Amino acid sequence: MQKPNYPHPILAREGWPHIAIVLVVALVATILFGAWSLIFWLAAVFVIQFFRDPPRHVPQPPDAVLAPADGRIVSVETTHDPYAKREAVKISVFMNVFNVHSNRIPVDGRITHLEYFPGKFVNADLDKASLENERNALVIDTASGERVTCVQVAGLVARRILCYVQPGDAVARGQRYGFIRFGSRVDVYLPPGSVPRVAIGDKVSATSTILADLPRAYAGAAAATAQA
Structure with a gap:
C-alpha cells in the first residue's frame, strides 16, 4: 500500500472557520449558562x-478505480454519461452528514474537461439528484486511453461544492481534489465493459475501497487466469 501526499492535518482546512466559531460559541455559552451549555458542545x-x-x-492495482468519497453505494447501472457523451457504467456514492466529505481522485490521468452546473438541492440519495442538483463534473483521461467522469453532487443540506483542480491538471489516485459541505453524493461514470466490485448498499471508504476494474485491467486479469 502506498500513502498519498496529504497536504492537510486530520481536520479539513475547509472546516477551520466553522470549528473556531462553534468552539467560541460553546465557551461563551459555558461562561453564561454553565451546564445548560451542553447543547452547544454537542x-x-x-x-x-x-x-x-x-x-x-492507495491500493496497488494501477488500473483499479478507487472510491472518490466515503459513504454508501446507491447506484450501480449502465446509463448515459452526459458529460463525456457516451454510454457508461455509473456507480454512485451517497454521503450522509456523518461521513468524511473530502473528495478524492479515482484514477491516475489528466483532466480534460471541467464543468459546473447550478441546480436544485433535492435529497442526494435520489437518482434524479444526479441530473437536477447543483453539481461539478470532471472528465479524466487515463494514460491507457480510458475516460472516467467524476461528478460532485450537492444534496438536500449541502450548499457548497469546492473543487481545487482545473482542465489540464495531471491528477493521481487518492489525490484530494475537493469537498462538499453537509450531505451529498459523488457519481463515477466508467467506460463500457468496466467491472464493478461493489453493489448497492455497500459502504465504501474514499481511496481505500476499489469501486471497479477498468476494461483493460479486467481483460488482462482474465487472460492471465485463462493461461494459468
Missing part, C-alpha cells in the same frame, strides 16, 4: 466530526 462535536479528513492508503 454542536461543536458534530461540526468537528463532520470536517475530519484522515489520510488514506
Whole structure:
C-alpha cells in the first residue's frame, strides 16, 4: 500500500472557520449558562466530526478505480454519461452528514474537461439528484486511453461544492481534489465493459475501497487466469 501526499492535518482546512466559531460559541455559552451549555458542545462535536479528513492508503492495482468519497453505494447501472457523451457504467456514492466529505481522485490521468452546473438541492440519495442538483463534473483521461467522469453532487443540506483542480491538471489516485459541505453524493461514470466490485448498499471508504476494474485491467486479469 502506498500513502498519498496529504497536504492537510486530520481536520479539513475547509472546516477551520466553522470549528473556531462553534468552539467560541460553546465557551461563551459555558461562561453564561454553565451546564445548560451542553447543547452547544454537542454542536461543536458534530461540526468537528463532520470536517475530519484522515489520510488514506492507495491500493496497488494501477488500473483499479478507487472510491472518490466515503459513504454508501446507491447506484450501480449502465446509463448515459452526459458529460463525456457516451454510454457508461455509473456507480454512485451517497454521503450522509456523518461521513468524511473530502473528495478524492479515482484514477491516475489528466483532466480534460471541467464543468459546473447550478441546480436544485433535492435529497442526494435520489437518482434524479444526479441530473437536477447543483453539481461539478470532471472528465479524466487515463494514460491507457480510458475516460472516467467524476461528478460532485450537492444534496438536500449541502450548499457548497469546492473543487481545487482545473482542465489540464495531471491528477493521481487518492489525490484530494475537493469537498462538499453537509450531505451529498459523488457519481463515477466508467467506460463500457468496466467491472464493478461493489453493489448497492455497500459502504465504501474514499481511496481505500476499489469501486471497479477498468476494461483493460479486467481483460488482462482474465487472460492471465485463462493461461494459468
